Amino acid sequence: MSADASEHRQVGPNPSDQDSVQAADVRDVVHDQTLRTQLENLAASNGSPEWLRRTPAPDDHSVRDAAVLMLFGRGGQPRTDAGRGESSRLADFGVDVDIVLLQRASTLRNHPGQVAFPGGGRDPEDDSLVAAALREAQEEAGIVPATVDVLGQMDPLYIPVSKFQVTPVIGYWAQPGAVRVMDKSESYSVYRVSVADLVAPANRGTFSRPDLKITTPAFDVGVLKVWGFTAGILDFALDHLGWAGDWDRDAHIDIDF
Numbered sequence: 001m002s003a004d005a006s007e008h009r010q011v012g013p014n015p016s017d018q019d020s021v022q023a024a025d026v027r028d029v030v031h032d033q034t035l036r037t038q039l040e041n042l043a044a045s046n047g048s049p050e051w052l053r054r055t056p057a058p059d060d061h062s063v064r065d066a067a068v069l070m071l072f073g074r075g076g077q078p079r080t081d082a083g084r085g086e087s088s089r090l091a092d093f094g095v096d097v098d099i100v101l102l103q104r105a106s107t108l109r110n111h112p113g114q115v116a117f118p119g120g121g122r123d124p125e126d127d128s129l130v131a132a133a134l135r136e137a138q139e140e141a142g143i144v145p146a147t148v149d150v151l152g153q154m155d156p157l158y159i160p161v162s163k164f165q166v167t168p169v170i171g172y173w174a175q176p177g178a179v180r181v182m183d184k185s186e187s188y189s190v191y192r193v194s195v196a197d198l199v200a201p202a203n204r205g206t207f208s209r210p211d212l213k214i215t216t217p218a219f220d221v222g223v224l225k226v227w228g229f230t231a232g233i234l235d236f237a238l239d240h241l242g243w244a245g246d247w248d249r250d251a252h253i254d255i256d257f
Contacts, residue, residue: 031074031094036151036172038241039072043152043170045240065156066164067133068119070237071100071148073173076192079222083197086245090196095243099198099234100179101224102141102190113188113256115226117233118143121164129153133169141179141190148173159229161212168233189223197221198234199244205251207231218253225255 076098078084090096099117106113118137126132130153134145154168181187197203198219207218207227217235219226226234238244 067129068117073176078194078196082200082202201247204247205253
């Protein structure tokens with residue numbers, strides 16, 4: 001064979017490389033379907049922490065409907081050393097999951113400065129609680145509603161401080177996009193938070209509000225500190241999904257409020 005012919009000869013892809021890519025694609029499909037099924041089961045569980053159920057909503061017009069979006073995706077990387085240590089454990093059963101959390105603006109009337117899921121009160125133009133959650137997620141974090149697969153919703157929970165009856169909506173983000181603060185009067189920051197950071201025992205503890213006479217689970221994921229309603233729902237969800245490990249319930253996390 002001439003030198004010219006040798007230079008122009010096309011080399012096909014390595015079969016072993018193709019096999020590796022195909023195997024990775026199959027794993028991703030399996031993990032996606034497994035995650036969807038887990039999240040559907042979470043939505044169908046009708047569950048929530050007992051302490052969040054202790055105050056029933058009053059039967060009057062003071063209660064306002066609200067919804068939050070618990071939006072799970074895949075690919076978010078842990079930000080803490082403890083979270084990176086948990087990644088290998090979670091990887092054993094295909095969990096590289098993240099969830100969207102934001103810190104509310106300190107100027108808001110209800111729950112100022114607190115970490116929350118995207119969401120808010122149902123407006124007259126919202127034809128459902130799901131619509132309310134998706135609208136708020138777009139307004140607060142730039143999440144495009146059409147990119148979210150809604151898999152169900154959990155039981156509503158009454159929040160006495162704000163008089164909201166809040167329904168958590170479970171969503172899956174098959175192709176996650178960027179999240180960002182859309183309105184500084186609403187949100188201070190927004191992140192995709194790795195589940196590895198949330199379940200790492202060193203990042204977990206409790207937080208007490210003596211003025212409200214409550215003690216709640218708490219998470220310190222480096223960029224955010226989570227307590228209250230949001231932490232309670234996360235604690236329940238992580239346990240129900242089988243991702244949480246043992247953690248020290250006597251550990252205290254300091255949070256400014």
